[in-house]
Amino acid sequence: MVDTPYGIAIIPKRPRSIAVPDLAGASTVRHHLRSPNAMQPPEIITVDPETESVSCDGGGGALGHPMVYYTFGTQDAVVCGYCGRRFVRRRSSETSTAA
Numbered sequence: 001m002v003d004t005p006y007g008i009a010i011i012p013k014r015p016r017s018i019a020v021p022d023l024a025g026a027s028t029v030r031h032h033l034r035s036p037n038a039m040q041p042p043e044i045i046t047v048d049p050e051t052e053s054v055s056c057d058g059g060g061g062a063l064g065h066p067m068v069y070y071t072f073g074t075q076d077a078v079v080c081g082y083c084g085r086r087f088v089r090r091r092s093s094e095t096s097t098a099a
Helices: 023-034 092-098
Strands: 002-004 007-009 044-047 053-056 068-071 077-079 086-089
Touching: none
Parallel strands: 044 086
Antiparallel strands: 002 007, 053 068, 077 086
């Protein structure tokens, strides 16, 4: 009990903290290892050399991620920050040999 200007207040004791194992983190790791895509390398997508921007939604429909857009600028490749897909501009020499 504590004497306050408004009267006497009863302050309950704080419960002691109990160490609880982090089971949520362990199950997340175990679930990730069972995922069929967990061990697959990121997909590499080749685009035309004139392409300035690309979009990525993860490719899994409802299991994908939000649609994001990336611009190449001076780079020849960009990587999706969500799923790791790599978008690579095809070299102009590859275009002439493929045609």
